[in-house]
Amino acid sequence: MEPLRLPILLLISLLLLPLAKPDLGSDRAALLALRSAVGGRTLLWNATLQTPCNWAGVKCENNRVTVLRLPGVALSGELPNGIFGNLTALRTLSLRLNALKGSIPSDLAACTSLRNLYLQGNLFSGQIPEFLFILHDLVRLNLASNNFSGEIPASFNNLTRLKTLYIENNQLSGSIPELKALSLDQFNVSNNLLNGSIPAKLQTFTKECFLGTSLCGGPLGLCPGDNGTLPTGEVNINGNGNKRKLSGGVIAGIVIGCVVASLIILVLLIFFCRKRSQKTSSVDVTALKHPESEIPRDKPASADAENGGYNNGYSVAAAAAAAMTAGNGKNEANNNSAAAPGAKKLVFFGNAPRVFDLEDLLRASAEVLGKGTFGTAYKAVLDTGTVVAVKRLKDVTITEKEFRENIETVGAMDHENLVPLRAYYYSRDEKLLVYDYMPMGSLSALLHGNKGAGRTPLNWEIRSRIAHNAARGIEYLHSQGPNISHGNIKSSNILLTKSYNARVSDFGLAHLVGPSSTPNRVAGYRAPEVTDPRRVSQKADVYSFGVLLLEILTGKPPTHALLNEEGVDLPRWVQSIVKEEWTSEVFDLELLRYQNVDEEMVQLLQLAIDCAEQYPDRRPTMSEVTSRIEELCRSSSRDDPQPDLVKEASDISSR
Incomplete structure (x- = not known):
């Protein structure tokens, strides 16, 4: 039996060989x-x-x-x-x-x-x-x-x-x-x-x-037959699925009742509209379709305003006019004193010609652009064809003197990558800011809006240019003094011209509003050391800008709660991917088709990670940020050989 043992063991070994551990x-x-x-x-x-x-x-x-x-x-x-x-x-x-x-x-x-x-x-x-x-x-x-x-x-x-x-x-x-x-x-x-x-x-x-x-x-929406939506002439009785057809007389009675009710409602609407128009001579406030909850009073809020929808024919300052009329018994827009406290005219900045006044603005038709941190923004089209953006501020808590001093500082800011503030209006009940209108909307809408058929993907050239423009605008703000910061950097505040050049908006407004406006206004963008959102340092601005760069590169909003199953914020998610996996997985799918700029994408990713450092002292200044973006933009215009993305990713993870 002994001589047979070796062949048997050999046979068993050969049979088990494919099952060996890989x-x-x-x-x-x-x-x-x-x-x-x-x-x-x-x-x-x-x-x-x-x-x-x-x-x-x-x-x-x-x-x-x-x-x-x-x-x-x-x-x-x-x-x-x-x-x-x-x-x-x-x-x-x-x-x-x-x-x-x-x-x-x-x-x-x-x-x-x-x-x-x-x-x-x-x-x-x-x-x-x-x-x-x-x-x-x-x-x-x-x-x-x-x-x-x-x-x-x-x-x-x-x-x-x-x-x-x-x-x-x-x-x-x-x-x-x-x-x-x-x-x-x-x-x-x-x-x-x-x-x-x-x-x-x-x-x-x-x-x-x-x-x-x-x-x-x-x-x-409902499926056919859901919630009692049965074929015409049938109703569901007692909820048990039994159907009974309505007689012709019952149907006729329902129709007549609906017609009578509609006529009564129409008469009441006409009555109230006429009564309301007698109280306001400056504007037709019945055209108001997007009121704020606090102004005007006794008006229901519209869901469209919350969703940033559009309503043609709405007078952008109808509520303001109503408030002024109710408070003073007359239209204060005709007050001739523009500079003194209590003045009720638009105050313009600079030497630009005054092509419209407050009454022109009150008569303008408008569309709601969106409801943001500091109030609601409108696109206003004046009778002359001039188009401006108007922001109705909310929760302004400072005195009129402080407001005018702060807003004069904002109006003095002049840079090609800032949205210029052209004029403002101040009264007890209304504070309006008038800006240049940016026709292409915001970076947020461009990144996260409709991605259906016909949409042009955002290529690397557009994204890097937007990043560079925004960095230059914020760098300019920081250059005006060590205590001057933006305080509300986010993609919805980066607005675009027709040529996709970026301009920064909403700068200098953080000091105007009360604490009720601030807690969630920069969710996902706020630096970890910021405890009072109204007091943001320049280093905190850099952190917010770093998150903005990550948003540009990943295509993900920083408030995205589903970045992974743990729900971490955008900077930590990116850092975990860079450290544990392959950097390419971070980038927006629309960017991966541009294979010749991998190196520049990785460089911008590294800059974003540097900006979003947890400790403020480790973050670069905005001047350094702008210089690094300028360099990678120049690099992407050269015909360099295709780089090794993984090697660059390894360099990042080892830093």
Whole structure:
């Protein structure tokens, strides 16, 4: 029996050999097989190295490959089976923005430690594979912008740790299954062939998550038959589903009753409008559609004002005129004293010609631009065709003398990257500021507004120019004195001209308002050392500007509560990605198509991180910030060879 023992042991060893624990050598072989199968213009891995841990897009821990990030590197063809079965320690796999097609290889199921899977922007097809649902550690799954078809599997409920599920822009059909086992923070199924009602648990997401489908319910409105909306002539009785048709007489009675009620309401409206017009001679306050809660009184608030909507035909200063008339019994706009206390005329700055006066402004039609920190802003179109922006201030707590002194300082600021304050009006009940109108709106709207078809992506040239312009404007403010700061730097206060040149607005207003306006006004932008938002140092401005730069680069607003499952703020999220993963994952998808400016993007990212340092003494000055942005803008205009983004990212994480 003894001579047989050796062959048997040898046979057992050969059978168990394929089951041996994978190591870095097998990971390396798998990566080389991947390169051979799908190519890619940046997979210039040095095969002579025994370790793959220094290859572009590869990260190792404990002698295994744990991160593979290859976004936008022109991978093409199909992913073969037999590769990911060896990369079993993967926690993050990013192959987004390539041209991979076919189905997802089934041996990906062996990567049971996978937490983040980014496959968006490829040509994958077929049904969403069932083997994905045994990857119980998945936190983020993005299959958007592919050619997946079939129904959305109910097996998604197996992924109980899942926080992000993006499957928009595919060809998925059928209804959305109940996903009761999931607690999703991010979800999108828009632009699919889906129908039916949105499950109750998903109805908290915005309508943008479901557009381009035949879904109904929740943010998309009621489905047919919901809440008693039955076919015409039928009603639901006792809530038990029994239907009874209404007789013709009952229907006729309802119609007649509605007509009579409408006539009564119309008569009452005419009566009240005439009565109101007798009290105000300067403007027609019945045109008021967007009142503030405090002015004028006895008027309901409009939801449109809260949402920054537009209302044509609204008189921008109707409320102001009403307040003045009520307080004085006459239109104070005709007072001839402009400079003395109590003056009721517009006070202009500089030597510019006075092409309009207060009455012209009161008569102007306007549109609500938005409701901001210090009040509501309007676009006012005067009878002469002149267009200005008017801000109605709220919660002004200082005396008239202090107000005039502060606002005179603001009006004296003159720089091409500041929105100039042209004039102001002060009375007990109203404080109005008149600015140049910026036709392209704010950076915030440009970054986070409509991203549907027809929108021009924000390229690197536009973003870097906006960053440079904003830095120059803030640098100028800081140059006016050591105690002068902006105090409210955020993307909605960076306004744009038609040529996408940026101008900084709302500077110098922080000292005018009371504490009720300040707590949340710079949520996400405020430096950690700031305890009183009305008193912001120049170093705190630098921190806010650093957050603004991160917003420009990532495309994420700093108040985004879903940056990850822990809900950290934008600077900490970026720092964690730079430290633990690959920097490319930080950048906005719209920026990743500009491959020739990777180095400049990384440099601006490093500057943003420097500005957002927790300790003020470690932050650069705005002069240093402006100089560094100018240098990288000059660098991006040269024809330098394409840099190694990963090497730059490693440099950042080691600093």
